[in-house]
Amino acid sequence: MTIDTWTDRLAGLRAARVEDPGAIGTALAARRRRPVLRGDGRLFIVAADHPARGALAVGGDSTAMADRGELLRRLAIALEHPGVDGVLGTPDIIDDLALLGLLDDRIVVGSMNRGGLRASRFEMDDRFTAYDVPTMVASGIDFAKTLLRVNLDDPGTAPTLESTGRVVTDAARAGLPIMLEPFMSRWNGDRVVNDLSTDAVVLSVAIAAGLGASSASTWMKLPVVEDMERVMAATTLPTLLLGGDSGADPDDTFASWQDALALPGVRGLTVGRTLLYPPDGDVAGAVDIAARLVHPNPVSDHSR
Template identity: 75%
Template sequence: MSRVDVGAVREARAARPERIAHAFAERRRRPLTRGDGRLFIIAADHPARGALGVGGNPLAMADRDDLLERLAIALSRPGVDGVLGTPDIIDDLALLGLLDDKIVVGSMNRGGLRGASFEMDDRFTAYDVPTMTASGIDFAKTLMRIDLADPATADTLEATARAVTQAAAAKLPIMLEPFLSSRVDGAVVNDLSTEAVIHSVAIASGLGASSAYTWMKLPVVEGMERVMAATTLPTLLLGGDNGTSPDETYRSWENALALPGVRGLTVGRTLLYPHDDDVEAAIDIAARLVHP
C-alpha cells in the first residue's frame, strides 16, 4: 500500500498551487542540530541535473511517484533529520505533509547538466537565498566542481562565493560540495584521491565574504583523517553511487564518522535505491551509524 497520495499532489499543483506556500507557512520547524549534534540528511536533488541513473538503471530516479514513495519511507524512519532537494521535490514533500520536524535543505545550482558541453558552467538555477529565507528553508547546498582546464569553472566559483556571502548575511547555513574534476573521454570525472579532495576543501573554504555559516559536504576517501585535518568547518559525508558492497560502504562511513569535525551523512541514491531494494533497512543502518 502506498504511503503517499501523489494524485492529491498533482491536483493541488493544478487547482490550488497556493497550498504549497501554506504548507511551508504551517510547517513545524526544529533546530538545525539537537541531542548529539549530528545530522542525517537524505539527498534527492540529482534529477534536476539530469542525473537519473542508479547502478545499472539509467532512469532509476525518473519515476516521481516511486521516488516520493521512497522518500516517504526514509523520512518516516527514526534518526532521519531531513531532506535535500530542488524546489520541485521539496514542494511535493511539503504538499504531502512530510517536512514537519525535519531539516529542509535547498539545492541551488543544478545548471551543470550531466553530459553537457557546459557542465562546468554550473549555473544557479534552483533555490536562491531570498526564497529560502522567506520560505523557512533551513539549509542551503551548492555543488562546486573545479576543472582547472575549463574556463567556465571561474564563473561557478564566483557564483558560489556570492551565494556563500548572501547565505552568511541571512544567517542561513550553507554546505559546499567541492570536487577537483576533469574530462575523461568527454565525461566529467571527479578526482577522489586524498590530495585532490584536500585541495578542493582548501579552495571551497575560502569562498565568500564570511565562512561563519559554511559547512562542507565531502566524499569518503582514503586518508580521510588528512582531509578532515584540512578544515575546521563542520562536515557532512556524501554517499554517491560508487558500486561498492553495502557492508564496505557502511564500514567506510562508520570510520569517517568517528573523525573530528564530521557531523553526519548526506546520502541519497545509495540508501533510496539499495541493492536489495529494502529502503527501510538501508536507512535504519545508516541512521544507527549517525546517531548511535
C-alpha cells in the same frame, strides 16, 4: 503504506498543484520546524537533488530516478524513520514533500545550482538555477547546498567560483547555513570525472573554504576517500559525509562511513541514491543502518 493509499496521496498532490498552487507556500509556512542541531549535534540528511541536473542513473540503471512517484515513495519511507533529520532537494521535490505533509520536524536543505547538466558541453559552467538565498529565507528553508566542481582546464569553472562565492556571502549575511560539495574534476572524453584521491579532496576543501566574504555559515559536504584523517585535518568547517552512488558493496560502504564519522569535525551524513535505491530494494533497512551510524544512542525523535 499500501499501494492504494500511496496512489491516492499522489493523486491528491497532482490535484493540489492544479487547483490550489498556493497550497505549496501554505504547507511550507505551516510545517513544524526544528533546530538544525539538537541532542547529539549530528545530522542525517537524505539527498534527492540529482534529477534536476539530469542525473537519473543509479548503478547500471540509467533511468532509476525517472519515476517521480516512486522517488517520492522512497523518500517518504526514509523520512518516516526517526533517525532521519532532514531532506535535501530542489524546489520541485521540496514542494511535493510539503504538499504530502512529510516535512514536519525535519530539516529542509535547498539545492541551489543545477545548471551544469550531466553530459552537457557546458557541464562545468554550473549555474545557479534552483533555490536562491532570499527565497529560502522567506520560505523557511533551513539549510542551503551547492555543488562546486573545480576543473583547472575548463573556463566554466571561473564563473562557477565567482557565483558560489557570492551565494556563500549571501547565506552568511542571512544567517543561513550552507554546505559546499567540492570536487577537483576533469574531462575524460565527453564525461566529467571527479578526482577522489586524497590530495585532490584536500585541495578542493582548501579552495571551497575560502569562498565568500565570510565563512560563518559554511559547512563542507565531502566524499569518503582514503586517509580521511588528512582530509578532515584540512579544515575546521563542520562537515557532512557524502554517500555517493550505490555501486560499491553496501557492507564496505557502511563500514567506511562508520570509520569516517568518528573523525573530528564530521557531523553526520548526507546520502541519496545509496539508501534510496539499495541493491536489495530495502529502503527502510538501508536507512535504518545509516541512521544508527549517525545516531548510535538515540533517545527519541524529539530529544536527540
